[in-house]
Amino acid sequence: MTNDAHQPRASFDTWGPWALLAAGVVASAISARPVGMDRTGMTVCAALVPAAVVLQLIWGRVKRRRPGPSRTGVCLYLVRWAIAFVLTWANPFFAFYAVTGYYTAARELPHRLVLPGLFLTAITMAGSEIGGWPPHGLVLWVGFFLVLLVNMVMVSVFTRYALQEQNRSAVQAETITELERTNTALQQALEENAALHEQLLVQAREAGVADERRRLAAEIHDTIAQGLTGIIAQLQVVAGATDLATARTHLDRASALARHSLGEARRSVHNLAPVALEDTGLPEALKNTVTEWGERTGVRAEFTVTGTAEQLHDEVSATLLRIAQEALANAARHARAGRVGVTLSFMGDEVVLDVRDDGTGFDPAAVPARTRAGGFGLDGMRARAERIAGSLTVESEPGHGTAVSARVPLVRHDR
Incomplete structure (x- = not known):
């Protein structure tokens, strides 16, 4: 140009x-x-x-x-x-x-x-x-100076105008050059963004696969592993039972746990809600879970709801139920508690799940070393809460019981 x-x-x-x-x-x-x-x-x-x-x-x-x-x-x-x-x-x-x-x-x-x-x-x-x-004569000399003055005025005006045009052209040329450089840089940025976008898609796909694997592993742990643990506990009671009625009662419980775990496993693979949430809301599912856990372990277990209960999104309900099940399973395996309390609190734009026991307690600082050896436990519960923008805190001390608190956003069920 x-x-x-x-x-x-x-x-x-x-x-x-x-x-x-x-x-x-x-x-x-x-x-x-x-x-x-x-x-x-x-x-x-x-x-x-x-x-x-x-x-x-x-x-x-x-x-x-x-x-x-x-x-x-x-x-x-x-x-x-x-x-x-x-x-x-x-x-x-x-x-x-x-x-x-x-x-x-x-x-x-x-x-x-x-x-x-x-x-x-x-x-x-x-x-x-x-x-x-x-010029000949005074008149022509006067005319000469007048014409010279007019010429100089016109020259000054036209020169000023020409300089302005020249400066404007220079500015336009610089602007065009700058725009060309900007367009080149923008094109390079777009190409880099396209490459970065493709890279992010690959990373997101890989992260999604890894997250799905962790989810399925946690689901299997929360269903099959916990179910098998309960079945083993019931069979151990049967092995030591002295009368047929007691043995039959624990055999029935083991059979029920097996059927329940099988249904959970099938639904976990298909990424469906837990069986307990299939026909009821979270408060009722938690109440049933706590009651069944107490009957199975012989530990006094209580469930309480505070605030105005609302129908939560399926993912929120499933997450809180899984956290409660894992916390109860940990209490059964490690706490040797005499009493367990589970509270579901609806607090404005948050839902809080608290699981407390009066068991032996533990040192939370030692948990990472233990969980690295295998299993999901507290890390699994924390990962579940963080997956839905929530958080999980654990308070415990040897000999003074344990309190697990999960705090997640209150997301209502899609109408």
Whole structure:
């Protein structure tokens, strides 16, 4: 775009002075008799026109080697002005050639010499416009200065306008260049973002697979593992039972646990809600779970609901139920508790599940070392809570029981 804009100007700089010199020669030859050119004037023109041709040839070579303002350019400008001034003195119609100084001053002269160069050209043009040099009489001299003043005012206005246009063009060129750089950078950023997007998709897919594996592992742990643990406990009681009625009771419980665990396993694989939530809400499911756990373990277990109960989103309900089941399973395996309390609290925009026991307690700082050896336990419960933007805290001390608290957002069931 910039090259295209400068092409017409470069072409005019090349052939413009030649055309204006030719126009001056033709006009002067036609007007020689009307303006009263004498033999001396014709001799001067015959000598200076070839000099102007040679000057223009030299100027062309200089400009090809060194574009822009230079000392050589200043000298050539002054020589051309002098030739044009004398030619205009000989015949006013050589002003065609003299006008070349107007449009070349800003490009051929340093900034500080532009106005003086324009002033010299204005002197030549004013002399031509009053009929030629020298002015004869006071009236013509007054007319010369008036015309010179008008020329200088017009030159100043047009020069100011040209400089503004030049500055505007420079700003536009810089803006276009900056936009091109910005577009290039934006294109590169878009390409990088596309590559990053593809990479993130791959990572998200891998993370999703890993998360799904952890979820299924936790589900199997919470269903099959806990069910098998309960079945083993019931069978151990049967093995030590002294009467048939007691053995049959614990065998029935073991059978019920096996059926329950099988249903849980099937639904976990299909990512469905726990069996206990299939036909009831979370409060009722927790109540049944606590009651069954208490009957199975022989530990006094109580369940309480505080606040206004609401129907929760399936994922929230399933998460809290799984946490409660894991906490109760831990209490049965490790706590040797005499009493367990489970509280479900609806608190504005949060739901809090608390599981407390009066068992042996433990040191929470030692739990990570234990859980790394295998199983899910507290880490699994914490991961479940965090998966739905919740949190889980554990408070325990050896000999003073354990309190597990899960706090999750209250997300209502989709209507």
